[in-house]
Amino acid sequence: MQPFKLQEVKLTDGVFKNAQDVDQKYILELNPDKLLAPYLIDAGIPLKATRYGNWESSGLDGHIAGHYLSALAMLYASTGNTELKTRLDYMVNELALCQAKNGNGYVGGIPDGKVFWDRIHKGDIDGSTFGLNNTWVPIYNIHKLFAGLRDAYEITGNEQAKKVLIGLGDWFIELIKPLSTEQIQQILNTEHGGINETFADLYIITKEKKYLEAAQKLSHLKLLNPLLEKEDKLTGLHANTQIPKVIGYEKIGHLTNNTAWEHAADYFWHNVTEKRSVAFGGNSVREHFNPTNDFKQMLESNQGPETCNTYNMLRLTKALFLDNNDVSYLDFYERALYNHILSTEEPEKGGFVYFTPIRPNHYRVYSQPETSMWCCVGSGLENHTKYGELIYSHSQNDVFVNLFIPSELSWKEKGLQLIQTNNFPNENATELVLKLKKSKNFSLNIRYPNWATNVKIFVNGKSQVFTGNPSQYINLNRKWKNGDKISFQFNMETKLEYLPDGSNWAAFVRGPIVLAAKTSTNDLTGLFADDSRMGHETKGKLYPLNEAYALVDDAKNYVSKLVSIDNMDFKLDSLTLQPFYKIHDARYQMYFQTLTNNEYINQIENQKQHEAAILALEAITVDKINCGEQQPEVDHQYKGEQSNSGYDDEKFWRTTRSYISYQLQNKNKAGKYIEINTLNDINPENFEITINGNEVKINSIEDKTIKIQIPEQANFQLKITAKNKILTPRFYQIRILK
Structure with missing residues (x-):
């Protein structure tokens, strides 16, 4: 089974075409020079525009530029808008200048990148789930550039992007060459996107085995090994940290004929889609996998499934569908595409959604081009550019209709056009018209969705007898001629x-x-x-x-x-x-x-x-941190050394033998004291607590909760330092209370 290129499929009407158009407007409102600024800063090249704020100026500098390259490439392929190609070529050229200035193949926007990477090269590694040497997910960040350069080359044929990509890949291989397997696996404990997948892509592009070897070396064994044994160890893990790794396992397994890795990816997919996903296809609460037997947290939280998760689950679904030639994967793909991805863009004003709560009577927040630089803006830019990727697929001679989205397929190699029109899901039918240069024999295969009932097929108005069951294809094999019209009708329950x-x-x-x-x-x-x-x-x-x-x-x-x-x-x-x-x-x-x-x-x-107890506590809360969870800690500028985090008793936690610190927001100076909750018994002689460098007195310790009066000030740094390297308790929540 092969996908068609985005250039071969054009959206023609309906909600997906509207989403693509609205996305294009958003993409064109972004300034490439602002997105490139972190790269120029790191290379020491004068800026053409100041960088964006928000996440682009608070540690994840440069990550949107990688997504932007991918979005430009895919949207240019989908629409043919030359302004998109002009921007892409310009950005690649600027990145090439940064790479040349750096002189060693490196190009990146990570703050103080050269100092950071030098420490890693020397084996100086101290990391947690999202912080590596107190730098926010640096390999995740640079992975976005790897993927953007790959897409710029593979989708639009930009040869300069290929050159920059290979240079960056070679630099990275040299970077990790002195490191042991244990050190590399230690690095991989921090969120790193799909870095293993992009090295597999480098192997596909160059056929050089060193990249495939690097892909295998950069595959995180802590996640892979339980999947190989069909063990579910996912509860409590940061969801979007895991999914890109599994995309890499699937690709590497396919390239190396390692069926165990492919089966591990398939096991993960079934686990997430069947046990961890809600009706619209999303998964996670507060970005983490919740227990499969308890979705209560998701029902209560304002932070429901994250868009990035579904973006990556669809990438994994597409890979499994193509490699296994199994149409049943598309039932999930369709569900998530219509109900999650399509719903995460405001259809008139534009803007992308991060969390989609399932909490009753709640709502979503939309990004804006000048203010919002979240991860789900990066994946959001891409989501609505590539709706044409799996509407159709093909084998050597045959065509497969997978989704009922109004569109035109042009398979020039076979002299075939296929025009699909419908008002689905508002009407229970889709119509296909063939345009052929000459009559020919081939199979037209139409997906029989698992939800469809009372299916009927008409060719040129004549009812057809067919075989096929839900989650299979209906095969129509005949000598087709120009103008043949196929009507696929069904009921929905x-x-x-x-x-x-x-x-x-x-x-x-x-x-x-x-x-x-x-x-x-x-x-x-x-x-x-x-x-x-x-x-x-x-x-x-x-x-x-x-x-x-x-x-x-x-x-x-x-x-x-x-x-x-x-x-x-x-x-x-x-x-x-x-x-x-x-x-x-x-x-x-x-x-x-x-x-x-x-x-x-x-x-x-x-x-x-x-509910009264929960809402009463929230009403007197000025600020709070869920320790060990990525976004709450990053939001509060977490720093620490010799620190670990984990998940026990349905709570995330963080502990240290050195120190941990957070910046807290005491809005309007309304907070009067801090509560620090732990999972362990507390011995205050083994650690000290400071606010802005001044040691503070613990007022009380009761039920594994520390209470501290706080000075009357707006914002402050809270630091907990272990004494004599004695491990602190597992802290799970910190609140400023009125």
Whole structure:
């Protein structure tokens, strides 16, 4: 099975074409010189524009430029807009100048990059899940450039990009040459994107074995080994740290005929899609994999599945589909594409979503070009440029129709055009018209989705007898002629899909489309993000779960209560259910608790008490850090040495034999004291706590909680230092309280 090039597939109409157009506007609003500034700074070349703020000026400097190269390449291929190619060529040339100035093949935007990489080369390594020598995910950062240069070459044929990429790859191989296997694996404990995959790509491009060897060397064994044994060790791990590694395992396994690595990738995919994903295809809460038997945290959090996760899960899904020639992977691909990826772009104003909460009556935040430089902006720039990548695929002579998206396929090599028109999912059909230079025999294969019922096929108006089952292809083999018209018709059913943990929370799904209801437009604080470090998070009120809509009746009646407005819109008492991807700039409810009349009273009362306690604590909280979680710690400028983090008792934690520190925000000086929560018993003689360098007195220790009065000041550094290298307790949360 082979994909078509993006150049061969053009979107023609509908929501995906609109998303592509809106993305193009956003891409053209960004300034290449601002994105390049971190690279020029590091190379010592005068700037043409000051760099962007936000994450581009707080440690992840330069990461968006790599994504931007990929987005330019894919969108140019998809649209033919020459301005995109002009920008891409310009950026590659500027990066080549930086590489030449550095003189050793290196090019990067990482703050104080030369000093940082020199320490790594000498084996001076101190890292955690997201900090390597107190630098924020540097290999993850440079991986974006590797991928951007690869796409610039492979998709648009930019030879200079290939040259820069090879130079960068050779520099990296020299960088890690003195390091032992143990030291390399220590480095890989820090989030590093898909660096193993891009070295496999370098091997594909050059056929030089040193790159394939580097790809294998840069594969993280701590994740790989349990997957090889079909062991689920994913709970508590930072989700998007893991998925790119697995894409690399799959590619390396395919290149080396190592079926064990390929099976490990497939095991991971099935685990995540079947046990850890919600109805719209996303996974994770506060960026981490939650327990498979408990989605409660996700239901309660304003930080639901992260867009980057699904971006990478679709890349893994595509690889598995092509390498295994198995159409069943596309059922997940379609679900995630329509319901998560499509929904993460504001369809009129533009802007990308980081978190998509499933908490009832909550909302999402959208990025803006001048203020927001998050990871999900980088992947968001790419997401809407490549919708044409799997609408169709092909074998040597045959065509496969995978997705029902209005588009035109031009397979010039075979003298074939295929035009697909439809109003799916609003109508239950798609139409295909063939344009052929001459009549020819081949198979046209149409995907039979797992959700489709009562499937019918007509060729030039005549009903066809066919064989095929859901999650397979329907094969139409004949001598096709110019102008032949194929109509694929089906029905869709609406069902309730429960969370994987077996709880009583369910979403309405019609065919592949998740339905949800707008609940209000009240208190959408920060709907369009400012440039603050945590601008990607919602700031609006959390509405109590006990006040959310619930389905109260006998189970057999939940779906039958829906009253159809049209094919995709339904009335449910006072609510209107519609495709989730259409809901924007509003609070919404996607998941509903299902209860009988008898269950309802007790359940809601219990929830009311639980919610009251949670919301009362949040109401007096000025700032908080969940220790050991990536974004909360980065948001608070974590620094530390000889520190480890982990996940136990459903809590993340951090400990140290040296020190850890955070910058806390005491807004309006409203906070009066700090609570520091631990998982261990506390011996205050083994560590000291300072605020802005001054030791502070512990007021009380009770129930593994330290309480400290704080000085009246807005922002301050909290530092915890171990005495005599005695390991501190496992700290899991720090709060400033009113």
